[in-house]
Amino acid sequence: MALTNLQGPALLRPEPELWSLAGEELADCGGVLDLALPKARAEVLACGFASTAHQRDKTACEVSLALGGLRKTLRVSGDRQWTPEHGCTPPLAFERMRLGWDLAYGGEGCADNPLGRGMPGAGEAPAGPQALPNIEYPQWPTRPGEEGRAAGFGPLQADWPCRLRLLGDGHAEMGGQGFAEDCDAGFFNMAPPDQRFDQDHLPPGAAFEIRNMHPSQACQQGRLPDWRARCLVLRQQDGEERCELLDLRPTTLWLFPHREQMVLVYHAAVPIAEDDAHDVLALMPALESAGQPRGLEHYQQVWRQRSDKERGALHAFRDADLLPAEALGAWFDTEVPAFEHPQFKRREAQRQQLQAQRQARVGERADMPADLPPSSLPPPRLDELPAFYDQVHAQAMALKSDALARAEAARQQPSAQHIQQAPEKGPEGIRRMRRLLEENAAAQPQQWSGERLAHSQDLLHRLYLRAALAQEAAERLPQEQARELREQVEERLRTTRDLSGLDLTGADLSGLDLRGACLRQALLEGADLSRCVLDAGDCREAMLARADLTGASLRGAQLEGASLAQAFGEGADFHEACLDGALFGEVRFQRCDFSAARLHSTELERVILIDCLFDGASLDNLAISEALLQGCRFQQAQLHKLTWRDCRLVDLDFSQASLAHCAWIGSPALRPDFSGASLRKCAFPQASLERAVFAGTLLEQCSFRGGQLAGAYFRHARLRLTDFSEACLRGADFDDCDASGCLFIRSDLGEASLLAADLIEALLGKARLPGADFSRANLFRADLSQVRLDGRTRFDGAYWARTRGVPPEVTRQEARA
Known part of the structure; x- marks a missing residue:
């Protein structure tokens, strides 16, 4: 589909505008522009208004449209009535009138227009005033007592009798499994018959004319854009990917004269090996100018670029690869010049200021160049991203190569200026930067x-928290220094209990009672906090990297924004602690208690959690990656927007938990238990969940597509609109579950048990069912078309009403492979 302008050079508009137009202009038919199937006869439709703005008579006007050799004219009158006493009243004046079917001839019982007016009830004479149609054919005006003709430019709705009868006499018996043999292809046309051509495509480049359907233009004229629609089809054939380039026909023209826009619809058909097109891997549509064809090689190259995992996103915005360059209309990425972007203006102003300062000091050092390097490149337009990336990448590689060369030269020819210093450890770097900051503030x-100084110090501290894993660990304090520091802490605990901001790096605070103490922004990297009691303590933004938390109690502690990178411990208690935004990189915790704790908006990367408790915890917006979780329990926990990526998950217990918008990506889970839990809109793409337990679980709109769930247990579960397509469910137990509306397309249900399962409207097309037991299952309106059975498949006592596929009389003896 292509949305473009009526007049002037044809420019494409973006897809969101197309669907917005359809929703606004075609609300009466659900915003449907087309039924997708190719049409035997091309057609033209128009939606809009009749306008009297271009004539003196404001009570009636004629509207018309013409395309190629097709022309149609309608007469539109103001509101009129027919009364037994006075006959037809004069039409009222109007400025514009919507050309809707409710204003044309018709009414209840009219096959051509059930929405219309002017048609009396069967066997009835109008007892009072009767509204007459506003829209008529000029040659067939409506007269009371005579049958009229429905007149309009718009779409005939699919459920009107005039279209339904085209589905054929055998349609009802087909049960939705295809079209009847006597189906008339005219059903797929939406326009009235007198707006259809006698050929399957619109006249290329045909001229059109529209009259009295625009408030300021009496006649709108133009030509159809001479575009050629193509489509690259990628399919799986004989184990290989094959490409084919299709030519599409322009079959449908939608006119919206009052908006000065039109929509062109193109169609094509191609044979497929599977009735659900499972062999088709991808479709990539394109438009060409008629005189500038592109070959198969071009589209194959575009597809390879766009499907590349690393750089595909850069090429996805290059519309010119698939569309005529002259047809690309302005949108957000082209309407505002890149150099007017405020961010670019700010950077350029800062560069010019630094340039002036640099030139003022250039005489102080002979080796200082007078000019700064050019400013950073302006933001590219979206279609320039691939070239921009290549340019920036090349510059980065050149800079890296130069830096490596200079470093190697310095290593081979050491001098006092290039003596390599030992890397900074722990808080050494932040101490140095704080001194420089304070010296600079004192000097100016x-x-x-x-x-401003406090804000800058806060930024330095947060930088230190995030850089913990990128620097070497702080060293433990000597015994005497550690003893003195511990005594200082004990003295403060006897007075203010305020340890905020103190540098306690490497300190031995083991066994201290720190309940309610304030350690906000305290530096405790590598500290020994084993057996400490920090209940209700304020540890916000504290540096706890590499700290020993064995046996520590942090019940109800505030740890928002704290860094626990590479912290470790066994038996630590975080009950009801708040850990929002805390940094957990590479932590190692065993048998720790996070029950009723709160972890929001943070990342857990390469963590190891063994036998930890998260019962009743609130976990929201977490990214867990490359982690090992074993034996952890999340009973009655609230999990929202969690992403498990490349993790190893063993024996996790989510019973009675609530999970929403969670995703398991590349994270096999062995024997997870979701008994009694609720999962809403969760995704397990191709996940391995063998022997998972979902007993009594509620799953709503979840996806296990392509997953490995052999031996999974779903007994008494409620599975609502959940997708198990192409999943391995061999030996799974679905007894007494409610799987209404679920998808099992191409799933492997071999040896699975579905005793008394509720499978109303479930889709099991092409599923493998050898040895499966559907005894007493409810298969009302289910789809079992083309399923694979064997002599062990059982349907004893199953309910078959309106089921597609396996006939109701099937028995265990009749089932066959």
Whole structure:
């Protein structure tokens, strides 16, 4: 489908505008522009208004459309009535009138227009005033007592008798499994018959004319864009990927004169090996200018670029690869010049200021170049992203190569200026930067307010928290220094209990009672906090990287924004602690208690959690990657927007938990238990969940597509609109479950048990069912078409009403492979 303008050079508009137009202009028929199947006869439709703005008579006008050799004219009158006493009243004046079927001839019982007016009830004479149609054919005006003709430019709705009868006499018996043999292809046309051509495509480049359907233009004229629609089809054939380039026919023209826009619809058909097109891997549509064809090689190259996992996103916005360059209309990425972007303006102003300062000091050092490097490149337009990326990548590689060369030269020719210093450890770097910051503030007090200095110090501290894993660990304090520091802490605990901001790196605080103490932004990297009691303590933004938390109690502690990178411990208690935004990189916890704790908006990367408790915890917006979780329990926990990526999950217990919008990506889970849990809109794409337990679980709109769920247990589960397509469910137990509306397309249900399962409207097309037991299952309106059975498949006592596929009389003896 292509949305473009009526007049002037044809410019494509973006797809969101197309669907917005359809929703607004075609609300009466659900926003449907087409039924997708190719049409034997091309057609033209128009939606809009009749306008009297271009004539003196405001009570009636004629509207018309013409395309190629097709022309149609309608007469539109103001509101009129027919009364037994006075006959037809004069039409009322109007400025514009919507050309809807409710204003044309018809009414209840009219096959051509059930929505219309002017048609009396069967065997009835109008007892009072009767509204007459506003829209008529000029040659067939409506007269009371005579049968009229429905007149309009718009679509005939699919459920009107005039279209339904085209489905054929055998349609009802087909049960939705295809079209009847006597189906008339005219059903797929939406336009009235007098708006259809005697050929299957619109006249290429045909001229059109529209009259009295625009408030300021009496006549709108133009030509159809001379475009050629193509489509690259990728399919699986004989174990190989094959490409084919299709030519599409322009079959349908939608006109929206009052909006000065039109929509062109193109069709094509291609044979498929599977009735659900499972052999088709992808479709890539394109448009060409008629005189500028592109070959199969071009589209194959575009597909390879766009499907590349690393760079495909860069090429996805290059519309010119699939569309005529001259047809690309302005949109958000082209309407605003890149150089006017505020961010670019700010960077350029800063560069010019630094340039001026640099030139003022250039005489101080002979080796200082007078000019700064060019400013960063302006933001590229979306279609320039691939070239921009290549340019920036090449510059980065050149800079890296130059830096490596200079480093190697410095290593081979050491000098006092290039002596390599030992890497900074622990808080050494932040101490140095704080000193520089304070010296700079003291030297320029007019530029450094107390608020600015405090803000900068906060930023330095947060930088330290995030850089913990990128630097070497701080060393443990010597015994005497550790003893003195512990005594200082004990003294504060006897007075203010305020340890905020203190540098306690490597300190031995084991066994201390720190309940309610304030350790906000305290530096505790590598500290020994084993057996400490930090209940209700304020540890916000504290540095706890590599700390020993064995046996520590942090019940109800505030740990928002704290860094626990590479922290470790066994038996630590975080009950009801708040860990929002905390940093957990590479932590190692065993038998720790996080029950009723709160973990929001953070990442757990390469963590190891063994036998930890998260019962009743609130976990929201977490990204867990490359982690090992074994024997952990999440009973009655609230999990929202969790992503498990490349994790190893063993014996996790989610019973009675609530999970929403969670995803398991590349994270096999062995024997997970979801008994009594509720899962809403969760995704397990191709996940391995063998021997998973979902007893009594509620699953709503979840996806296990392509997953490995052999031996999974779904007894008494409620599975609502859940997708198990192409999943391995061999030996799974679905007894007494409610799987209404679920998808099992191409699933492997071999040896599975579905005793008394509710499978109303479930889709099991092409599923493998050898040895499966559907005894007493409810298969009302289920789809079992083309399923694979064997002599062990059982349907004893199953309910078959309106089921597709396996006939109702099937028995165990009749089932066959």
